[in-house]
Amino acid sequence: MSPDLLSPLRTRMRRLIRHQRGVAGIEAALILPIMVFFIMATVELYQYFRVVSILDRAAFTVADGIAMQAKTPDRIGGPCTAPNHICTYGAIMGKLMSPVDYAQGGQLIMRLYVADGSGGGAPVWSNEASHGGWSTTCNGAGTCTDAAASASSPDSMPPPQPNDTVVVVQARQHYEPFIISSKFWTALGGSVDLSTTVFYRPRFDDLKEP
Template sequence: MKSTSETKRLRPFVRRFVHRFWRSERGNVAIEFVIVVPLLLLVLLGFTELYLYMRAVSIVERTAFTLADSIGQMQQVIDDTSTSNSNTLGSIWKAATLIAAPNTLQAKGGVVVTSVCDQTTGCTTPLTTPAQSWGAGTPQITWQRKAPWAASGMTSRVTSTNILPKTWPFRSGDSAIVVEVFYTYTPFAMTAPFWTKAPGTQTIYTRVYVRQRDGQPLLLKAAS
C-alpha cells in the first residue's frame, strides 16, 4: 500500500516534467540553425555558380561580336603578331584579351579568325549588282589564323566542308568573316577543395558571322 501511495504522489511530478519537456523551446534555435543554414549556403552557392557561368558565357559572346564587328570594317589584315599597327593580327589578339577581361582569355581561351570569299569570282570581284539579282555563291576559306596563345585543343570548327550555316545566305561575289572564341570554364571552383567529384572543366564556344562592310574579301597582307 505504501508503494502505491508513493506512486500516486510521484505521478503529478512526472506529468509536469513530461509536459515541460514536451513544450520546452530550449534548443529550437540551434536545431533550426543546423537545418536552415546549410540549405541557405547551398542556395547561395548555386546562385553564385550560375552567375559566374552566365557571366563567362556573356563575356565570350561579347568578345566574339565585338571582334567580328571591328574586323568587318577592315580592308586588310597584316600577318604580324606585333601591335605596331591596328590592323595586325597581334592587335586583334590583344584586343580580344582586353575585351574578355576579367576573364583571362590568353591563359584559358583562344580566338580563330577565318576569311571567306566566293569561289566563283576568284575572291576578287566586288559586289556591284543589286542583291535581288545575285546568284548563289560558293564559299571558300581565303585564310584562317589562330591566336598563338590558344590551347592545342581549341581548333577551328570552320572547315572546307563546314564554312557557313546553310541558313546563312551567301550570294555570288559575297564575302564574310567568321570569328570563333573559346574559353575554358571550371565550374564549382570555390568548392573544389571540398568536393573532389565536382564536374570538370568545360569549353565555352561562340562563333559569329559578319559580312565585310565594303563588300570586298578581307585580304591577309604579309608583314613588311
C-alpha cells in the same frame, strides 16, 4: 493554484521546450546545408553566365572591328598595335575578356569565307586561299599564326550570295568553376570549353586575300 498542481505542469512545460529545441536543432541541421548549397550554386551559375556573356561580347567586338577594315588586314608579322594588323585583335582579346583569365585556355579564330560559285551550281562558302579566303588563329597569350582552311563552314552561316564574303570570329575559353570544387561540379557540368561564333559582313571591302 496549489503548488502540487503547478509542479506537473512545470514539468510538462520543460519537456515540451526541450522537445521543441531538439526539433529545431534537427531542422537546422537538415536545412542549413541545403541553403548553403543553393547560395553557392547561385553564385556559381552567375559566374558561369557572366563568362559566357563576356565571351560573346568580346567575339562581337573583334568581328565588328575586322568588318570595319578598309582593306585586307595584314596577317603576318606586326606591329600588333596597328589596327590593320590582324594580330592586334589577338593582343587586345585579353583586355576584352577582363576579368576572365583569357591567357589560360583562351583562343581566337578569325576567318574570311568567300562565296565560291566555281562549281557551276549555287555558291557555297569557302575560306580556301585559292578563293581569297584566309584563316588566323591566336592563342590566349596573343600569339597569332596562319591556320589551315576549315573543311566546312560553321553552322548558322548566312546563305551565300554571288561574290559575297563574311567574317567569322570564333572565340573560345576554358571555364573552371569558381567556388564549388571541380570534383563536385563535374556532376553538374564541370570544367567546360566555352565557344561562341559571330558572323559579320565586311562594311567597305570584301577583305579577300589578293
